[in-house]
Amino acid sequence: MIRKALNEQSLKALCDVLADTNRGLTKTELSRLLNQCKITIVDDGKSSNGFTYTLGLNKRDWLYNCFANEVNSYQSLDKIYIFIEKALNPINYTSEEKRDKYNFILEGINKALLLVGLAVTKEGRLIEAVQAKTLDEVDRRLNNLRRLLYNRAIHHEVKKYCINDYLRKDYYDAVFEAAKGLAERVREITGLTTDGSALFQKAFAKNDPYIFFNSLKTESEINEFIGLKELLESIFHLVRNPVAHTPKINWKIDETKALDILTLISFAHKYLDECHRVPRS
Structure with missing residues (x-):
């Protein structure tokens, strides 16, 4: 059971990555995950009456509102933690064209999570971690790890x-x-x-x-x-x-x-x- 909590800033940072305009998940993908996790999908403000058209919220703000509504309604982050794990389940990124998206989301999510003492493994599992205190430490633990293991050609069985x-x-x-x-x-x-x-x-x-x-x-x-x-x-x-x-x-x-x-x-x-x-x- 995850005991560490996400604050408002952390939720916003996660949404900025998950719903990134170019490299994040699409609105359709996000909606499907929200439904799977039984998180209420809130109105994004988009409307049209045939004469006027309102754009509504962008993906990032809309997803944040969905998360915030869940927390405010049930005083629980459990479904959001499930959402994060489902969003980073490797089975969703098996095709080569999706690998860049997966790497971007995994690294971006972990940059936000390490600052509150959490992390997502490459298996898509959310775990508690030693809390990073600075952005430099976050970069060192994520980027340096990958570079050092790559430079040493560490065998996949070790990883x-x-x-x-x-x-x-x-x-x-x-x-x-x-x-x-x-x-x-x-x-x-x-x-x-x-x-x-x-x-x-x-x-x-x-x-x-x-x-x-x-x-x-x-x-x-x-x-x-x-x-x-x-x-x-x-x-x-x-x-x-x-x-x-x-x-x-x-x-x-x-x-x-x-x-x-x-x-x-x-x-x-x-x-x-x-x-x-x-x-x-």
């Missing part, structure tokens, strides 16, 4: 497990979830069900492996095979095990260290991309 925590600036959970993702990846490839060192030792057993990415015929191939196993084990010893057994308040990590760890985990995933399950009789 899948940690991006939500990273957005919240919860680096502890970000690296923990990403490290656990390595074990899950090995289980998916091998069909094994164990965890940690026991999993890696069995998966990469030199004489009876469950996983392979080379022929294990030359000394170099054997060394590379063993090296990947030891890399996976090292990540668990350095990251996963300490985090699992250390109280969160005592395990300090900053953004730079988090990115270094995520880069290492990403490197391991890129090796796992080349791995296959050994056929077993």
Whole structure:
């Protein structure tokens, strides 16, 4: 349940993005979402009697009035939070021509939400986040995150497990979830069900492996095979095990260290991309 509230300024900022003239949702799309969320659609003031025509409110002000009426009528933001999640459900933007609109709305919405301690994930889920105090911090957390992950070519499996925590600036959970993702990846490839060192030792057993990415015929191939196993084990010893057994308040990590760890985990995933399950009789 979301406990943090939106104020009048936040609602206005959200409407400015959602109903942006060129890159936001159309009036038809907004009306459909309002109906789905059971938010009353208020009159936009548009009228025509055959002789005169009144333009009425623009999309942004009309949407704000719909939201304000909902809050004033029911003293609740629940339906507006549902509206935000529905508006940013990725299923609505699967075509290539809609990707720019999605990216614009997601970033714009998060710029407004981070200032009140909320954020929308790439899955379209509204979450509570560490509240940003300044616009510079908002830009750093949104734009810098995307740029840093892009520059480091972070593997998509790492992003899948940690991006939500990273957005919240919860680096502890970000690296923990990403490290656990390595074990899950090995289980998916091998069909094994164990965890940690026991999993890696069995998966990469030199004489009876469950996983392979080379022929294990030359000394170099054997060394590379063993090296990947030891890399996976090292990540668990350095990251996963300490985090699992250390109280969160005592395990300090900053953004730079988090990115270094995520880069290492990403490197391991890129090796796992080349791995296959050994056929077993």
